Amino acid sequence: MDFAHSERTRELLDRLISFQENEVAPREEPYHRELLSMQDPWVVLPAIEELKAKAKSEGLWNLFLPDQERGGGLSNVEYAPLAERMGRSLISAEVCNCNAPDTGNMEVLWHFGSAEQKERWLEPLLEGEIRSAFCMTEPDVASSDATNMQATATLDGDEVVLNGRKWWSTGAGHPNCKVAIFMGLTDPAADRYSQHSMVLVPLDAPGVKVERMLQAMGFLDAPAGHGEVSFTDVRLPASAIVGGPGQAFAIAQARLGPGRIHHCMRLIGLAELALELACRRATERVAFGKPLANLGGNRERIADARIAIEQARLHVLHAAWLLDTQSPQAIGAVSQIKVATPNMAQRVVDMAIQLHGGGGLSNEFPLAGAWTAARALRLADGPDEVHRGVVARLELARYGKGKWSS
Numbered sequence: 209m210d211f212a213h214s215e216r217t218r219e220l221l222d223r224l225i226s227f228q229e230n231e232v233a234p235r236e237e238p239y240h241r242e243l244l245s246m247q248d249p250w251v252v253l254p255a256i257e258e259l260k261a262k263a264k265s266e267g268l269w270n271l272f273l274p275d276q277e278r279g280g281g282l283s284n285v286e287y288a289p290l291a292e293r294m295g296r297s298l299i300s301a302e303v304c305n306c307n308a309p310d311t312g313n314m315e316v317l318w319h320f321g322s323a324e325q326k327e328r329w330l331e332p333l334l335e336g337e338i339r340s341a342f343c344m345t346e347p348d349v350a351s352s353d354a355t356n357m358q359a360t361a362t363l364d365g366d367e368v369v370l371n372g373r374k375w376w377s378t379g380a381g382h383p384n385c386k387v388a389i390f391m392g393l394t395d396p397a398a399d400r401y402s403q404h405s406m407v408l409v410p411l412d413a414p415g416v417k418v419e420r421m422l423q424a425m426g427f428l429d430a431p432a433g434h435g436e437v438s439f440t441d442v443r444l445p446a447s448a449i450v451g452g453p454g455q456a457f458a459i460a461q462a463r464l465g466p467g468r469i470h471h472c473m474r475l476i477g478l479a480e481l482a483l484e485l486a487c488r489r490a491t492e493r494v495a496f497g498k499p500l501a502n503l504g505g506n507r508e509r510i511a512d513a514r515i516a517i518e519q520a521r522l523h524v525l526h527a528a529w530l531l532d533t534q535s536p537q538a539i540g541a542v543s544q545i546k547v548a549t550p551n552m553a554q555r556v557v558d559m560a561i562q563l564h565g566g567g568g569l570s571n572e573f574p575l576a577g578a579w580t581a582a583r584a585l586r587l588a589d590g591p592d593e594v595h596r597g598v599v600a601r602l603e604l605a606r607y608g609k610g611k612w613s614s
């Protein structure tokens with residue numbers, strides 16, 4: 209196996225690191241401080257638009273997209289180190305137009321959108337002019353089983369009518385969020401995985417209302433945030449359905465593979481940042497006459513963090529390679545890393561918080577936000593238990609001659 213980066217990755221990584229060090233890093237902390245001090249944080253501060261323009265002009269734009277003309281044209285393995293690097297910062301992915309949920313939504317449109325849908329929504333998303341949300345999870349039903357979904361997308365002549373309530377719709381608070389992909393029940397009589405449709409909903413369509421913004425463990429995550437959104441008799445042309453009625457599950461599978469891998473790659477970057485901060489703190493601060501690093505089991509904890517990060521990185525790269533080369537077989541590997549990586553990142557960040565003492569929980573360091581991001585990803589895009597279920601099913605199917613594989 210060759211662990212070296214491709215030439216293109218190396219070249220982009222050098223440029224990305226220099227962009228982050230010279231442009232993003234000096235502005236990131238003041239940006240968060242300004243946003244936190246605002247009465248109304250649902251705004252785009254000039255720093256973000258300025259950084260977006262610079263990233264675009266330096267060719268650090270849409271790197272996630274496997275299309276050479278409109279994006280990086282990279283394989284998942286090639287994109288991994290770049291996503292990891294972006295994960296060290298809370299704003300880098302956004303300024304490079306590589307942030308969730310827009311990347312997943314753009315991939316849906318790129319793969320499955322009609323010419324009209326691409327022109328109306330994909331183009332401005334690729335340009336970074338608008339933002340988007342993905343509305344699947346519902347407050348009233350256990351949404352880790354997506355077949356539970358109650359919201360409806362009912363066909364009525366040449367129109368589709370949406371009704372229902374969604375929550376945890378990330379991005380819905382952003383002032384530039386103009387469109388959501390809504391998942392709803394279209395045909396209850398169809399096969400279990402062909403009942404639902406994905407519909408492109410303009411956020412200003414009559415009947416769409418962002419009811420409130422949720423807090424994730426006290427974080428609003430403004431200005432994108434996570435919204436509770438109601439849909440009441442929202443009437444749209446049937447041409448707003450992506451890929452045709454009943455296609456939602458098939459499309460979701462395609463959307464979630466790369467999306468989950470990207471999340472894991474960014475989390476590895478976040479864990480690297482946490483370990484770096486932990487090491488700096490442990491060598492610079494003194495207690496009981498010694499640097500913190502030399503007290504108790506702190507060296508072992510630092511070593512364990514390094515080992516855990518390296519293991520997770522190899523695991524994620526292997527899943528990325530499987531997705532690039534043997535896509536359907538990658539399902540199990542993607543579920544494995546979707547469990548392993550957020551748990552690893554949560555543990556590493558927790559260790560870094562502990563080494564920072566009380567400061568670790570404050571806003572002086574990015575650690576409390578990092579811990580919450582890692583914790584959230586044990587739920588978002590499917591809870592750990594559901595992914596463990598996939599891994600166990602595939603494992604048992606090797607022995608049960610089919611009876612365990614349903």
Ligand SMILES: Cc1cc2nc3c(=O)[nH]c(=O)nc-3n(C[C@H](O)[C@H](O)[C@H](O)COP(=O)(O)OP(=O)(O)OC[C@H]3O[C@@H](n4cnc5c(N)ncnc54)[C@H](O)[C@@H]3O)c2cc1C
Pocket residue numbers: 309341342343344345346349350351352353375376377378379424434584587588589590591593594597
């Ligand atoms: C920060 C954040 C951002 C999110 N962004 C989005 C978004 O943009 N769009 C969107 O649609 N959703 C989003 N979500 C929602 C997320 O995908 C759901 O919370 C998740 O899929 C679980 O659904 P649920 O909350 O309804 O939990 P439930 O389905 O009620 O499950 C609750 C718990 O039951 C247990 N459980 C469930 N199934 C099993 C099983 N098979 N075996 C054992 N135990 C099980 C697990 O412990 C699980 O956590 C986001 C969530 C968070 C926290």
